[in-house]
Every structure is written in C-alpha cells, then in structure tokens.
Amino acid sequence: MKNSLITTIFFSEILKGMALTFKTLFVRPVTRRYPKVKPVVAPGYRGLHALAKDENGKMKCVGCGLCGAYCPSQCIHIYTAEGEDNKKIVERYEIDVLRCVFCGFCVEACPFGAISLSEHYEYSNYSRESFYMTKEKLLDNWDKYFPGEKGKRYYQDFWRPMSEDFKAHEGQAMFSKVPDSIKAGGKK
C-alpha cells in the first residue's frame, strides 16, 4: 500500500509510459512504404502462374494433365487434340487464378517443369476475366516474369522436375516421403 501511495504521488507509472514513448520516438518505424518501395519476395515465392518455354521458345507442356489431376481446387483446365503424325497437341491450357490456392502442387506434379509460379504478385484488376489465364497469357507470363536465366535458375533451385532427377535438392519446396509413423497408423 505504501508503495502504491508513492507511485501515485510521483506518477511513476505515467512517467514510465512517457519514457517508453520518448524512446520509441527514435526507433526506426516499421512502416513499409509499399507502392513506392516494393518488398523483396522470399526465394521460391508462389505468385502468378506461367507456362515455361524451352530453349527454342516452345511450350514445354505436353498436356499430360497431371497438374490438373493434382490441383486441389480444380482450377486447371486442359484440352488436348490429335495433331499431325498422331502427336498430342495442347489446344487450351487455362487456369482460373481466382480459384487457385497457390499450393504449388501443380508445379510439383509436372514431370517437365512446364508450369511454374512466378515471383509476380501485383496483378489486381477490375474485371474477373483478367484473372482467367489462357495458354497465351500464361506463356506471356513466362517471358515477362522469368527473363533470361531467371526461369532456369528458378526451377533448378526450387521446382526441379522429376524427369531430371528424383533426388530432392536441399531446400527444395516439396513434400518428403510419407513418414513411418503415418504409414504405421495407416495399416491399423
């Protein structure tokens, strides 16, 4: 009680608070001046989709449909047709970005590294149509957001396709093999 009387008389609690605010005055603000100063995204960021092109500028996608089969929100639509020499051609490859949850399963599923998620995140728009990605738009995204060596490095470092090697690269964003504990639990 004696202590509280002293603290009341000398406003020690108020003074403590004022010391804190005064100290904070000289601390660097945490504000991010977003539209002016863009944040640097973490490596392996999962942003807008793009369809990869090979060295000749041709689409890598073969239309196997694994990405669409894996997609948990079922937002990938692939339509293939038979071309000359009985070759399979991808007629339409469409992603409804507004349904996508950016889990990255499609990239993991793809055996050829044909679909990728870019580091681009500023694609807000006024119309829903602009979020419906067609094949042409997705190929455009590759040119826009993976210029030069960037695309190669991107999937070398983060989304190396299984067709190249099956060993997980250190730091690779993929699910490890099923742990034994879960396997044991599944058997019961």
Add this chain to the structure above:
Amino acid sequence: MNDLMALPLSFLQSLGFVGQLILILLKIVVVFVVTLLHVAYATYWERKVIAHMQLRLGPREVGPYGLFQPFADGIKLFFKEDIIPATSDKPIFYLAPVIFFVSALTSLAVLPFFDGFVVADINVGLLFLLAMSSLGAYGIVMSGWSSGSKYSFLGGLRSASQVISYEISMGLSLVGVMIMSGSLNLSEIVRAQHATVLGIYALPQLLGFFVFMVAMFAETNRLPFDLPEAESELVAGYFTEYSGFRFAMFFLGEYTGMLIMSSTATLCFLGGWTIPGFVTNMLPFLHYVPGIVWFLGKVYCFMFFFYWIRATLPRYRYDQLMAIGWKLLIPIALANIVITGTLKIMGWI
C-alpha cells in the same frame, strides 16, 4: 533586431494617433499570420511526433517529407461541402465556431512575444487570458446545444462542466504567480521573474506549475482530458455535426488554444523571452540571442509535451476527471496560495 526595428517604429510613433493605429494593425497582421502558420505546422508536427512514437512515419506524401500537408488539409476543408443539419438551431449553429475561434485568437493580443512586442499591453493581461479561454467554452456549449444531435449535446455538456471545474484550479494556480510578481500584466510578470535569482517561477511555484500543467490539458480539451470530443463514445463530441470550414474553425481554435496555453505557461512559469540571469552571466554571448528565440523554444517544448502526453496516456473516465479537478488540483492550488501568501507577508520572497 530591436535596433533594426527602432527607426521605423519611432517614425510611426512620431505620426501620432494615425501612426499608432498603423503600428497596431501591423502588429496584429504579423501576430495573426505567424500564429496561423504555427497552428498549421502544429498539426503537422503533432502527426509526425505521434506517428514516430507509434513506430509509424506520419505524413510523407505531400511535398518533401510531407511538409505541405497542412496546406493540403486546409484546401480540402475549405472546399468541402458545408452540411447543416435540418434539426439544428441555425443562427447559434453558425455563431458557435466563430465564438470559439475568435476568443482563441483574441487572447493573442495580450501575449508579449518578446520585450516590448505586444499588441495590447494591458494591465490585466492574465485575467483577460482566463476570460477568453472561458469564453471559448461558450462556443463549445453553443455548438453542442444547437447541433440537434445527442453526441454534440453530451459533448457540449461535458465541456461546460469540465471547463468550469478546471478554470477554477487554473485561475488559483496562477494566483501564486500574481502574488510573487505583484502584477497581472504579462510583461511585468516576465520582468519580475527575470529579477529573481532562479529567473523562473516554475521552481518556487512548483505546485502552481503542476496544477497549471494539468489544468492546461483540460482547458484545451486535449488528451487525457478530451472528454468533450471523446471519439470512442461521442463520435466527435461537440463538433460531430460540423463539416468543411466550420469544422476547420474548431480545429484551428483548438490548436490556437494549445499555443496560447503554452505561451501562458512560458510567460508565467518559465520566464517568457528571458533566460535566467545566472545562465547569461556564465555564457555572456547568449545576450545576443533575440528574446523571441527563447520564447518560441519554450513554447515548442510545451507543444511537444502536449503531443507526448497524447501519444502516451489514455482518456480518463469522467468521474476521475472530476475527482482530479475538485479533490486534487483545487486543494493543491489553495495550499499553494496559502504558502506563497504567507512567505510574501513574512517578506521571505
């Protein structure tokens, strides 16, 4: 600075009555413009200081470091639609912000900014200040009454009771200063202070200074005593229904009130435009610093204190506000008067 002004001043004085009139008008224009600029940048600095105390940046977009923000705000307020509620009492609704703003600006007339520079050197300057700050409360009460809104009404009522409570302790806290200086003229108070050993009344009048500081926050409706405009309870209190330039007048009036309260505290407790004699004796070159620098420096410190408190303290509960006013500040102020008066009669000060 004084030498530079002496020649045109003596010329104007030689013109007699007309010259005096021109001189006073010139002073009024200077004081008015300088004060309004200070008010504009008081809002800017408040936002900056509080922002940095909350780890934010504050205004940055308008001009370099956001320095033109006050003008952007002013232009916006000036061109906004002037909405008048259908249920309002029109003449009083129009009059209230004018009363509030004018009474705040009128107080500037008696403030000596540096030696000899005062628009009206009247012998009851301190009383005039107190009277004008009470008159400003009428603007608040009238705006609350005439708006035809429960929030404004409650804000006005709160303001009335708050100002009555704190006006008493504020007046009583200044009585000690009056006893010590023997004058109500603000210039005389500053000169009497300068003649003392310490050069300021803040130390011998510590109790009075404390009471004045607390009452100052209540008088200007600033946090932690901003009950009349408590935004979490009363939307915006007495100026809820005001918009555009009528709102701006309340806003300007509030900040002018802060400047005036800071100036009053500076003049009555911190020696106004002077600095203590022992400081100038130690550092003689300080004689060449013009008095306005000291005055403004002290006023800025008080203004910073206003911001600092606002960034730190939450709002008091209403009964706490009244308890502080009546049970704490008034007894302290009365005790201060008794002590100071006794010492004065004994001839010790």
